[in-house]
Amino acid sequence: MTTTASAFDVSPELKRDLQRVFTPALGAGILLSIASIVGAIYSPGDFFHSYLMGYLFWLGLTLGCMGILMLQYLTAGAWGIMTRRTLESASRTLPLCALLFIPVAIGMPWLYDWAHPDLVKNIYVLRHRAVYMNPSMYIGRAVLYFVVWGIVMYFLNKWSLEQDEKGGMEKRLAKLSAPGLLIYVFTISYATIDWAESLENNWFSTIWGFLFVAREGLAAFAFVIIVMALLSRREPLASRFKPAHLHDLGKLLLVFVMLWAYFEFSQLVVIWSGNLTDEIPWYLHRFATSWGWLGVMLIVLEFIVPFLMLLSRPLKRNATALCCVVGLIIFMRWVDLMWIVMPQYYQRGFRLTWMNIVVPASIGCLWIAVFVWQLQKRPLLPLLAPNLEKALEHGE
């Protein structure tokens, strides 16, 4: 089979389709951002809570995709070659995410007890942690995380481009991915302790880092499947991305569903069994009030239903059916983050405001616009990747 570089370029029809997504996404992003800013002036607490939730969701996609990008270099599977460009484009939204961190930093007093000196003075555990958990250290660490992620993202994308031009970079990319993946797991663990675990004073869990890796991986994989299904309607992927590829992605999605559920279950069973006053309030806020219904939804709609459906072979090979399951998972990721972030602020029970939807949507529209813009920049398949022939052949 002979292929030329231009064969994998975004086709004019696809370009037109992508443009049809880009412009409305950008427009909606700007309009929703304005609405969010109005909301922020009107009710800053609501705004920042919703913002943190939305931010964790979209940053999770960026970092999750970057993690999976490194994983596919390390494992060198055929599925990785097909999804590489989507993963790369998602990773290149990192500068936007870094910029969008600024409101989180501004919102610290509305988000965290430890950002209030008077509370720190009176609550033992906050006083104990103050040397580590204080506003300047929090921002300092965030800057460090973004710099580290930025460096990894930069080289992953730079060398991949060089791979397209002259080839022979695969080994170097795999060499970067090994420590890169390690750095990702380590940094995301500590970043999410700062950003999400510290929301409640009496909450600490050692599996938190792994749990966020699984949460982000699941969301990212679901997102990649939707994008691949949409891209495969047009050339260059229409003739190359086959049900066998989709099937593989569906199987790996099932793995992420199980991994996520496994980590969540492990945390729940250990905390529930211990029933210690220091730890159990986190679950009491989330299960003993009307928030508990969201918890039940998570078990049913993010684990049981997708798990049972993804066992089906025909479903995994059918783009529309698979995308329905994937859509459900992505929606449940948003519900999960709401369940993680919001009960801290509304301990009496479930509450949904317009900002819970509009603020994450505003971040999302901007994110999608940047993603679609980046997606058009490179051919949709890495021409000189050593396993490309094998990957294409796998679908036949």
Add this chain to the structure above:
Amino acid sequence: MADLASVIREECNPPMLSRDMSYHDITDQISSVTEWKKTPKQWWILITITSSLLLLLLAMLTYLVSTGIGVWGNNSPAGWAWDITNFVWWIGIGHAGTLISAILFLLRQKWRTAINRAAEAMTIFAVACAAIFPLFHTGRPWRAVYWLFPIPNTYLHMWQNYRSPLEWDVFAVSTYGTVSILFWYTGLIPDLATLRDRSPNGLRKVMYGIFSLGWRGSSTHWKHYEKAYMILAGISTPLVLSVHTIVSFDFAVSVIPGWHTTVFPPYFVGGAIFSGFAMVMTLLLLSRWALHLENIITMRHLEVMNKVILATSMIVGYSYGTEFFIAWYSGDIYERFHFFNRITGPYWWAWWTMCICNVVIPQFFWVKKMRRNIAVMFIISITTNIGMWFERFVIIVLSLHRDFLPSSWGYFRPTWVDVCTYLGTFGLFLTLYLLFVKFLPMIAIGEVKSTLSAQNHVEHVYAHYLETYEGAETKETHGLA
């Protein structure tokens, strides 16, 4: 383009098996080990040593049963000590077999084929060793069936506590043992038939004939076999996670500092794979050297295994670090004391041994030369297993010896019976392994052949690829003409 071709050939797809091998060579080489005309002297020497250790185990267990479990060093405050450390260590060793045979099969990792059979055998032998400790920890193992399994009885007037992970363990470990044996045996059937067909008439032919279940190698047989193998792989996969997760729950659902921590399930699974791979590596290196299997268990296999060892070492290292950080972050004085006690308390040497063996030493595997150096990988496989034994010792004994009440603090010392029983389990494990090597094909003949077939196919594709870009000459220079 020539650069690209060499990258494809040598780095991204180095051959898994030697290129000049035929199917017949593979059958011959692997079967010949089980067809020794005269069993080598070395094998007899080894089995004499290991069966002596096995006798030691039997003697220790007899002594324990006839005297009482007081002969073990377990006592307040360390009610679990040497015995449960050994249980967790052995059960962990089994995990590599299941991971290699089931998960890597589902992930289509062809390199597993050269090592899966021996690794699966180790799983079964390791589970047998592990089961001894909780069973004899009951003191009256012949009654254990009523204590452990929910068998209705009026004899003991007791019923199991289903909320206890110890009860879950009974089901997890027995399921694990059963599925591992089934999986191993299913994989063996075609190879047993090969041995049957090669055997002269006699007992040997009859025995292989019985156990190969009338296998004729027809396409229907293969079709059913492949389906059964796939289903068993699917069933085994959750077991890789579930068994050690439940073992970790034995500790984590309590409220004891050092035990009650949410990272335990993935941390235990990671550690189990880490130690399991190390043990597989130790025995494979010895078998490879003794039986001259260098062309089948190639450097590529060993290197990939070393990468898995490095990755799982990072998982345990990450878990050690996170436990320390969260102990501090929680503000809980008991948690903080416990972790401080790990480093500076009376058992400081155990903690430092664990860290050096499990986190520091495997870092050598970042360097390719080290990953491909037989001596280095042999040493690291040994230090890893030492480190992983100490990890269980640290978790179990260090968490118990100084609990909430300083008045009940103590210092655990193993008795000679503890030590000898542990040595004895090596006797059981190694004796079974030696018998396995002598009587069964230690490498999956059918699967290695399928790898060779896939390798030939891939090379054919690359040959075509090179010809397209470079012409027939380049193809020739790469030995693919």
